[in-house]
Amino acid sequence: MRRIFVVITILCASTIYAQDSTSYWIFKYSTPEIVTQTFIDKKLDTLYSFSYHLNPFYLRGDFNGDKINDIAIPIIEKKSNKIGIAIIHTGTKEVFIFGAGKRFTYLTDDCKYLDIWSVDTPGVYKSHWEKYSVKVKYEAINIGKFECSGGLLYWDGKKYNWYHLTD
Numbered sequence: 325m326r327r328i329f330v331v332i333t334i335l336c337a338s339t340i341y342a343q344d345s346t347s348y349w350i351f352k353y354s355t356p357e358i359v360t361q362t363f364i365d366k367k368l369d370t371l372y373s374f375s376y377h378l379n380p381f382y383l384r385g386d387f388n389g390d391k392i393n394d395i396a397i398p399i400i401e402k403k404s405n406k407i408g409i410a411i412i413h414t415g416t417k418e419v420f421i422f423g424a425g426k427r428f429t430y431l432t433d434d435c436k437y438l439d440i441w442s443v444d445t446p447g448v449y450k451s452h453w454e455k456y457s458v459k460v461k462y463e464a465i466n467i468g469k470f471e472c473s474g475g476l477l478y479w480d481g482k483k484y485n486w487y488h489l490t491d
């Protein structure tokens with residue numbers, strides 16, 4: 325009986341390890357090639373690694389309005405383990421880093437608190453947390469902490485801005 329228990333325990337442990345390992349490789353190979361290559365080309369792979377903790381683990385949308393889909397993906401600054409987001413304009417290969425050691429308005433230098441995100445459509449946004457409305461011209465990233473706060477990260481034609489939506 326004890327031998328059966330030991331065998332089952334080993335099998336379960338192996339399965340858990342295999343799932344974790346398999347998940348890692350599935351995420352790694354599911355990361356768009358242009359993201360991985362851009363990070364390598366710009367030597368950003370020496371500073372950051374990708375994080376796969378958000379669901380979905382990356383977002384695709386035309387964030388800068390050039391009719392080419394861009395990618396947003398969570399990252400970890402290697403030296404500090406701080407979480408952030410990278411947005412890659414795939415048409416120009418520009419990379420924008422928020423968090424991961426760099427504070428950006430609501431987004432602190434460590435965005436480990438963020439747990440929800442999605443792509444929002446262009447339009448006029450007005451929240452009761454802001455005194456003004458904002459016209460978002462392109463697809464934007466809605467990001468925040470569940471049941472806490474969040475907002476829109478959007479491109480205004482020249483740079484990224486933040487618009488607070490919930491608190």
Ligand SMILES: [Ca+2]
Nearest residue numbers: 386388390392
């Ligand atoms: Ca684009």
